[in-house]
Amino acid sequence: MVKTNRSNNEIRPKARSAKSSAWKNNVRAGKPLPVTGVLNLNSTIPRDFYDRDTVTVARELLGCILVHRTPEGTTAGKIVETEAYLQGDPACHAARRMTPRNSVMFGPPGYAYVYFTYGMHYCFNVVSASEGVGEAVLVRALEPLVGIPLMQGRRGRQNTRELCSGPAKLTQAMGIAREHNRRDLTMGDLYICPGDADAPIVTTTRIGIKEGAELPLRFYLQNNGYVSRK
DNA sequence: AAGATGATTTTCT
DNA sequence: GAAAATCATCTTT
Numbered sequence: 001m002v003k004t005n006r007s008n009n010e011i012r013p014k015a016r017s018a019k020s021s022a023w024k025n026n027v028r029a030g031k032p033l034p035v036t037g038v039l040n041l042n043s044t045i046p047r048d049f050y051d052r053d054t055v056t057v058a059r060e061l062l063g064c065i066l067v068h069r070t071p072e073g074t075t076a077g078k079i080v081e082t083e084a085y086l087q088g089d090p091a092c093h094a095a096r097r098m099t100p101r102n103s104v105m106f107g108p109p110g111y112a113y114v115y116f117t118y119g120m121h122y123c124f125n126v127v128s129a130s131e132g133v134g135e136a137v138l139v140r141a142l143e144p145l146v147g148i149p150l151m152q153g154r155r156g157r158q159n160t161r162e163l164c165s166g167p168a169k170l171t172q173a174m175g176i177a178r179e180h181n182r183r184d185l186t187m188g189d190l191y192i193c194p195g196d197a198d199a200p201i202v203t204t205t206r207i208g209i210k211e212g213a214e215l216p217l218r219f220y221l222q223n224n225g226y227v228s229r230k
Numbered sequence: 231a232a233g234a235t236g237a238t239t240t241t242c243t
Numbered sequence: 244g245a246a247a248a249t250c251a252t253c254t255t256t
Contacts (some may be wrong), residue, residue, distance in 0.1 A: 083248070091248070101241065119238030121249050138248055168249050208248050 039145060041067050041076060044191045050109035050128050054135040057109075057128040058084040059219050061137060063195040065145065068174045070189065073150045075174050077142030077164050078195065081220040081227045083206045085125070086135050090211035094134025104182045105134040112190065114171070114181040121168035124176050126185060126192070140167045140207070140218075142174075143226040166228040199223055 045064065050057055059082075067076040085092040093115065094102040104113045105127055113125040113136050125136040142164035144151055151163045151173035164170040171177065176190065185191050199221040206218045207228065220227045 085248075093248080096242090099242070115248085116240055117247055118249050119240075119247085121238095123248060125248085140248085166249070206248070210246095 039065075039076075041065065041074075041146070041193055043193055044186055045110075045194055047108070047110040047186050050126060050185075051130055052128070054084045054086055054128040054137060055217070057126070058082040058137040058217070059197075059201055061126065061139070061192070062201060062219060062221055063197040065193040065195050066139065066142060066170075066174065066190075067146075067193060068176065068190050070175050072175070073147050075144075075147035075150055076193075077144045077146075077170070077174070079139055079141075079192075080143050080224045081139075081141035081218070083138040083140055083219070084128075084135070084217040085138060086217070087129075087133055089215065089217075091206065091209040091213070091215075092134065092136075094136075098134070102134060105136050107131060110184065110186045112176075112180050112183040112185055114176060114178060116178060117168075122171040122177050123167040124171050124174075124180070138167060139170065141165050141220070141226055141228045142170050143224060144173070161226060165226050197221055 049060070061079050061082050064079050065076050066079055067074065085094075087094070089095060094105040098106055101115065104111055107127060108131045109127050109129060111127045113127055114122055115125075116122055123138060125138050127136050129135040144160055144163050148160060148163070152158055154175060155163050155169065155173050157163060162169070163173045180190055183190050202220050202222050203216050204218045205213060205216060
């Protein structure tokens with residue numbers, strides 16, 4: 001199932017087999033990447049991608065592109081860091097029982113679970129696994145690709161590395177908030193394009209939790225400068 | 231470079 | 244009433 005009714009293509013960073021020192025210096029300085037090629041944002045990952053075990057979904061989301069089209073403009077970024085939250089996992093919001101907040105996690109896969117936390121931040125998750133299984137993937141970092149000036153305005157920051165290198169930073173940069181909770185990500189203005197990891201996947205422990213902190217359920221693209229932390 | 235702290239409100243106990 | 248899947252800023256080393 002591929003959508004073809006999107007508007008025109010978007011620019012993307014120039015593809016390079018080996019990253020030059022100039023490229024690395026730009027990333028280090030937080031400067032926008034050179035743009036020359038074309039990025040196709042006209043396809044949407046189908047629901048069956050998400051209807052698999054959550055660790056697989058978390059790993060395979062690396063390299064895919066999160067897109068949000070809004071009246072102010074389109075923003076998009078490559079997913080470079082994720083975490084899996086599983087049934088029987090004490091850190092999972094759905095660990096105890098179904099509540100009004102976590103019920104979307106028990107529903108069909110391919111929907112957004114957006115929650116508000118610490119009195120001021122939103123975090124964006126993708127519901128994974130089959131209906132009835134309360135699991136999801138937290139998207140923790142993006143490499144900004146499209147709409148960088150819009151992201152900079154929303155974030156109040158110029159440095160590209162400070163736009164999407166954390167779960168609450170990325171929702172702010174992308175314009176994702178409570179109205180996006182329970183959105184169907186297989187259609188509409190908030191969606192994910194297919195993509196492949198362009199670096200080895202590092203597996204490590206999750207950030208910011210107390211229980212379940214030893215489980216290897218965090219994944220990121222090795223040597224990517226936009227990950228929230230090593 | 232690393233550690234501590236305040237902001238601010240929803241959600242569940 | 245306490246904790247929270249965080250972030251920015253400030254202090255200390």
